[in-house]
Every structure is written in C-alpha cells, then in structure tokens.
Amino acid sequence: MTRRTTLQSMIALAGGAVAAKGISSSAFAQENLTGSGEVRVYKAGGVWGDAQQATFFDAFEKATGIKVVGIPYIDDGAIRASVLAGEPAYDVAGMDGALVDSYVEQNLLEQIDYSYFRPGDREDFSPxxxxxxxxxxxxxxxxxxxxxxxxxxxxxxxxxxxWNVEQFPGKRAIADAGNNVVGSAVFEIALLADGVDPKSIYPIDFDRAFKSLDKLKPSILRYWTAGAEPPQLLTDSQVSVTSAWNGRITALKAKNVPVDLSWNQAVLQWEGWSVLKGAKNKENAMKFLAFVAQPEPQAKFSEMIEYGPPNHKAFSFLNPDRTARLPGNPDSFKTQLVQDYSFWGAKGADGKRNAEKALDLWREWVTR
Structure with missing residues (x-):
C-alpha cells in the first residue's frame, strides 16, 4: 500500500467516524465562508502535515473555493523579520502559545475577526x-x-x-532548547527528572535544572530540532530513550515499529493559529480560522493523529477509546504537567522574558 492510498484510507475512516454522528462539517462553510483566491497557511511536516492537509486544507478548499497554500516551518526570527519587511511569510501562522504576547507587544499580529465564526464556536474553546x-x-x-x-x-x-542510564542503558536525545526554548520542555523535564513535584515546577529553578541536565549530558547523543528525529533515532537504535512529541511515536506504533512511550509525567502543550500583521489574504485567513474552529473538522483531525482538539465539543464526535489517548482530554489535565506559557512570557526586572533568559543560559550551557 502506498503512502497516498494509506492517507486516503485514513481520511475515509476519520470522515466516517464523525459522519456517523450525523454531522456535515462543510455546511456552515458553504453558506458563509465561500470566496476566491488563496490563503497561505503554516503546514507541519510528517503525519501532522498529512492530517492538516486532509481535514483542514482540502476540506476548506472544497467547501469554500479558496485555495490553501501550505507553507512549511520557518523559524521565529524569520517570521518576525518577514512581517517587519512588509512581506509576511504566512497569512495564518502556527503560533507557540508562549510567543503570542511578544508578537502582540511588537504589533506583529492582526486581531481575529470572530464575526466570521459560527455562533458558539469561540466559546467552546476550553480550557x-x-x-x-x-x-x-x-x-x-x-x-x-x-x-x-x-x-x-x-x-x-x-x-x-x-536519567538513570545504569538501570536503563543506552544513549539519549532531548530537544534542542536553542531551537525552541519553550516547546522543547527541556527545563520542565530536567526538574521532573530531579524529583521536583509537578505542582512546584513553576517558577523554573534554572540552577537546579542545569545541574540535572549536567548529569545526563555525557549520555546525550543528539539535541534534536525536528519532530521526525526522535522516532528515527529510536528506529535506527542510535538512542534507547528520548523525549518526543506523542503523535510521532503513536504513528510509528500503529505501523508496528518497535517503539513505545510513557504518558507518566508528560508535558501537555498547545499551539494555535494567528494572522500575521499585513497578511495579503486577510479575509481568507479569517474564513480559514472560522472553518478550523468548528468541532467537526477538529474531530476528523484527531482521528488521523493523536493530537487533541481545543474545541471541547469535538470530543463528543470521537469514541471514548480515542478520546482517552488524546492530549487535552479532560483527564489529561489531571495527570500531565500543563506547560505554563504565562511563566515563559513573563518579564523579569531586567525587562527580559523568562524564555529569553532561558535561551541565553542554554546557549552557554550547551557549548561548554
């Protein structure tokens, strides 16, 4: 079976699971969001990008007539520079929750026009x-x-x-905080490894975090920068244990690749969509956001990859077994450490955000 036919099968299964609830995910769009032209949207890699394409991009284009152009990852500095130059890299950017405040502060985002949204959809985003x-x-x-x-x-x-390389031997990999200081969750992980109670992780004790990282450093083979790296490192037996994003690992497990994961002490994270200042296709961007805010396409997305929907009503379109495996389900907030983006975005007495401070400290540590 080819990658294309596999993806088509996944789309059919996802659509069937939601359609069984008697839902038409395109009806609102066909009546209220039709248009012309295009919208340039961040597209992730791998299985994540496949799920975006099938359940968001293709479905939106079919329902509205607006073409979605998927744009791959561009780093934060390049995105900011593109806006300042008057040539935004995206109309709709994928936005780390810890970064949005600094974008707003620098006037790099458009306000979202919720008048395009189906009534009630905005209020259904919870928690x-x-x-x-x-x-x-x-x-x-x-x-x-x-x-x-x-x-x-x-x-x-x-x-x-x-961290216990004697009882669990082999090389390790962790995310490169220099590439994504918050998303890497390196500091939270280091403190959890050192025995800090999850309820006491914030504010981050950077001295203790780096002392914990010092203990693991001799066993670290790779500081990974792309989500595809950890599963590849495991598959190739280059490392025996690594941090990774859940969707990448569960996708491999579904193909019977000999990898596994533990949800214990997982760090729960979230991402969002934002419209960049000066977006060339601003109206289409708002229409796209209105479409993907609906619970139906979100449920289809979560059928294809084990990432949870932020519109809580989407869970009603998913079977209980699937819901239980998704980050962001009601129980996950009780069992996982929810990353505190407000801490990372907060400024210290020197005017620097905690994320900026952490980045400076990491760059000094990793080169020692």
Missing part, C-alpha cells in the same frame, strides 16, 4: 480560550519514548528513569 490574537489549534504532549527492543522486561516510565 484554553480563543483570544483576540490566537485560536488554539491542538494539544500535544512531550513524552518519554523508547526503543522497546532495548527494554523487553522493564521499560522507562518517568523522566527520572530516562
């Missing part, structure tokens, strides 16, 4: 709300992933286990 500048797009988790061939009897279940 992370849709704000004047950001519509949450998904929940995901930074989890402990491991090569199941390396641990046939007892596998690592906590970040402390990942």
């Amino acid at each position: 992370i709300p849709a704000t004047p500048y950001l519509v949450p797009s998904l929940f995901y988790s930074m989890i402990i992933a491991f090569d199941s061939r390396a641990f046939p009897d007892k596998a690592p279940q906590t970040w402390t286990d990942m």
Whole structure:
C-alpha cells in the first residue's frame, strides 16, 4: 500500500467516524465562508502535515473555493523579520502559545475577526480560550519514548528513569532548547527528572535544572530540532530513550515499529493559529480560522493523529477509546504537567522574558 492510498484510507475512516454522528462539517462553510483566491497557511511536516492537509486544507478548499497554500516551518526570527519587511511569510501562522504576547507587544499580529465564526464556536474553546490574537489549534504532549527492543522486561516510565542510564542503558536525545526554548520542555523535564513535584515546577529553578541536565549530558547523543528525529533515532537504535512529541511515536506504533512511550509525567502543550500583521489574504485567513474552529473538522483531525482538539465539543464526535489517548482530554489535565506559557512570557526586572533568559543560559550551557 502506498503512502497516498494509506492517507486516503485514513481520511475515509476519520470522515466516517464523525459522519456517523450525523454531522456535515462543510455546511456552515458553504453558506458563509465561500470566496476566491488563496490563503497561505503554516503546514507541519510528517503525519501532522498529512492530517492538516486532509481535514483542514482540502476540506476548506472544497467547501469554500479558496485555495490553501501550505507553507512549511520557518523559524521565529524569520517570521518576525518577514512581517517587519512588509512581506509576511504566512497569512495564518502556527503560533507557540508562549510567543503570542511578544508578537502582540511588537504589533506583529492582526486581531481575529470572530464575526466570521459560527455562533458558539469561540466559546467552546476550553480550557484554553480563543483570544483576540490566537485560536488554539491542538494539544500535544512531550513524552518519554523508547526503543522497546532495548527494554523487553522493564521499560522507562518517568523522566527520572530516562536519567538513570545504569538501570536503563543506552544513549539519549532531548530537544534542542536553542531551537525552541519553550516547546522543547527541556527545563520542565530536567526538574521532573530531579524529583521536583509537578505542582512546584513553576517558577523554573534554572540552577537546579542545569545541574540535572549536567548529569545526563555525557549520555546525550543528539539535541534534536525536528519532530521526525526522535522516532528515527529510536528506529535506527542510535538512542534507547528520548523525549518526543506523542503523535510521532503513536504513528510509528500503529505501523508496528518497535517503539513505545510513557504518558507518566508528560508535558501537555498547545499551539494555535494567528494572522500575521499585513497578511495579503486577510479575509481568507479569517474564513480559514472560522472553518478550523468548528468541532467537526477538529474531530476528523484527531482521528488521523493523536493530537487533541481545543474545541471541547469535538470530543463528543470521537469514541471514548480515542478520546482517552488524546492530549487535552479532560483527564489529561489531571495527570500531565500543563506547560505554563504565562511563566515563559513573563518579564523579569531586567525587562527580559523568562524564555529569553532561558535561551541565553542554554546557549552557554550547551557549548561548554
């Protein structure tokens, strides 16, 4: 079976699961969001991007007549520079929840026009709300992933286990905080590995976090920068344990690749959509956001990849077994550490945000 036919099968299954509830995800769009031209939208890589294409991009284009041009990842600095130059890299950008305040402060975002939205959809975003500048797009988790061939009897279940290279031998990989200081969740993970109670993670004790990282550093083979790296490192047996985003690992498990994960102490994260200042296709961008805010396409997306929907009504279109495996389901807020974006966006006495401080400290540490 080819990648294309596999994707088509996944789309059919996702659509069928939601359609069984008697839902037409395109009806509102056909009546209220039709238009012409295009909209340039951030498109992720791998299975995530496939799910976006099938359930958001293609469905929106079919319902409205507006072409979606998927634009791959561009780093934060380049996005800001593109807006300042008057040539925004996207109309609709994928926005890390920890960055949105600084974008607003620098006047780099358009206010979202919620008049395009179906009544009630904005209010159904819970517990992370849709704000004047950001519509949450998904929940995901930074989890402990491991090569199941390396641990046939007892596998690592906590970040402390990942740090314990004597009991769980092999090389390690963690995300490069220099590439994504907040999204990497490196500092939260290091403190959890050092035994800090999840309720006491914030404010981050950077001295303690780096002392914890010092203990793991001799065993770190790779500081990964792309979500595709951890599963590849595990598959190739280059590392035995790594941090990873849950969707990448569960996608491999579904193909019977010998990898596994632990949800214990997972760091629950979320991302959103924002419209960049000066977007060339601003009206189409608002229409796109109105479409993806609906629970029906969000449910279809979460059928294709194990990332959770931020519109809580989407869970009503998913079966209980699927819901239980999704980050952002009601129980996940009780069992996982919810990353505190307000901490990372807060400024210290020196005027620097905590994320900026952490980035400076990381760059000094990683080159030692």
